[in-house]
Amino acid sequence: MAGGLLLSAAVATLLTAATPAHNPSAGFEDPPPDKIVIKVATVNGSGCPQGTTAVAVSEDNTAFTVTYSDYLAQAGGDSDPTAFRKNCQLSLVVHVPQGFTYAVASADYRGFASLRPGAKGTQRASYYFQGSPDTQYRSHPFTGPLDDNWQATDTTDWAQLVWAPCGVQRNFNINTELRVNAGTTAPEEVSFMTMDSTDGDISTVYHLAWKECPEKS
Numbered sequence: 001m002a003g004g005l006l007l008s009a010a011v012a013t014l015l016t017a018a019t020p021a022h023n024p025s026a027g028f029e030d031p032p033p034d035k036i037v038i039k040v041a042t043v044n045g046s047g048c049p050q051g052t053t054a055v056a057v058s059e060d061n062t063a064f065t066v067t068y069s070d071y072l073a074q075a076g077g078d079s080d081p082t083a084f085r086k087n088c089q090l091s092l093v094v095h096v097p098q099g100f101t102y103a104v105a106s107a108d109y110r111g112f113a114s115l116r117p118g119a120k121g122t123q124r125a126s127y128y129f130q131g132s133p134d135t136q137y138r139s140h141p142f143t144g145p146l147d148d149n150w151q152a153t154d155t156t157d158w159a160q161l162v163w164a165p166c167g168v169q170r171n172f173n174i175n176t177e178l179r180v181n182a183g184t185t186a187p188e189e190v191s192f193m194t195m196d197s198t199d200g201d202i203s204t205v206y207h208l209a210w211k212e213c214p215e216k217s
Contacts, residue, residue, distance in 0.1 A: 031062055031100075031208065031210045032061060032097040034097040035057070035061065035097075036057055036064075036102075037057070037094075037095040038057055038064055038094050038095070039092070039093040039095075040053065040091075041091040041092060041093050041171055042089075042090075043088070043091075044088070044089045045088035046082075046085075046086045046087060046088075047068065047070070047071040047072075047073070047086035047088040047176070047195070048068055048071060048090070049070055052068060052070040052071075052196075053066065053068055053069075053090065054069075055067075061208065062208055063205055063206060063207045064208070065204060066090065066204045066206070068088065068196040068204075069196050071086060071111075071194060071196040072086065072178075072192055072193070072194045073085055073086040073121070073178040073179060073180045073192065073193050074190055074191065074192035075180040075191055075192075076119070076182040076187065076188070076189050076190045076191050077187075077188055077190035079190060084182075085177065085180075086177070086178050087175070087177040087178075088174075088176050088177075089173065089174070089175050090173065090176075091130075091172075091173050092171060092172045092173075092174070093171055093172075094164070094171075094172050096164065100210055100211070100213060101163050101164045101211060102163070102209065102210050103161035103162055103163045103209045104161075104206050104207070104209075105155070105158075106153060106154060106206075106207045107125065107127075107154045107204065107205065107206050108152075108153050108204065108205040108207075109152045109154075109195065109204050110149065110150065110151045110203065110204065111123070111149070111193060111194045111195035112148070113142055113146050113148065113150045113192070113193045114147050114191060114192050114193075115142060115144030115145065115147075115180070115191045116182075116185040116190075116191045117145045118184035118185040119144040119180065119181065119183050119189075120141065120142065120180070121143075121144075121178070121179065121180045121181070122178070122180075122181075123139070123152050123176075124137045124138060124139040124140065124176070124177050124179075125137065125138060125174070125175060127172065127175065127206075128162070128172075128173055129164055129165065129170045129171070130170040130173060131170055132162065137177075140152035144185070144191060150193075158209070161209055163211070166214070167213065174206075176204070178193050178195055180192060
């Protein structure tokens with residue numbers, strides 16, 4: 001997928017369905033009126049084989065979504081020994097209107113989990129701008145029995161936001177991971193977690209904060 005899959009607000013209906021009613025950017029500066037454009041530069045990882053990842057930008061520039069269609073970790077039964085952990089590394093080229101910079105204020109991760117009694121699952125993620133230190137991974141544990149949709153939200157206070165450098169093009173990198181541990185489950189029973197969607201209803205949503213870049217003297 002290197003070289004880019006150009007995506008814009010044309011797919012915003014997906015985002016409308018996936019975005020919660022609250023607005024984590026409330027109180028932040030207004031987003032730029034001109035559209036941002038996101039291109040997928042590279043995709044790597046066992047959780048996102050080539051062609052199974054898509055990105056969409058909201059019409060109001062307040063968020064973008066990442067949708068996976070083959071992101072599943074499982075353990076137990078006849079599962080492949082390496083299937084207990086799946087990960088994805090996305091590198092995005094974000095074209096921002098001149099004079100503005102952005103940061104990720106919060107991220108909503110969603111999926112489905114089928115964890116037998118005694119099994120455990122973990123979702124974790126981090127993100128950073130090219131050339132900047134990686135943010136600390138944030139982890140969310142899940143414990144069986146569980147057979148339902150799941151959601152995990154990471155929120156960053158305004159004072160702790162990491163902003164894209166003004167006037168410099170830096171890729172935005174996202175690392176995500178799912179792990180499943182069979183634990184004390186009977187050996188023949190299978191437990192799994194997904195962060196994928198076959199119909200576009202389940203997406204990861206990254207909510208953006210905006211501010212104007214300082215004027216050059």
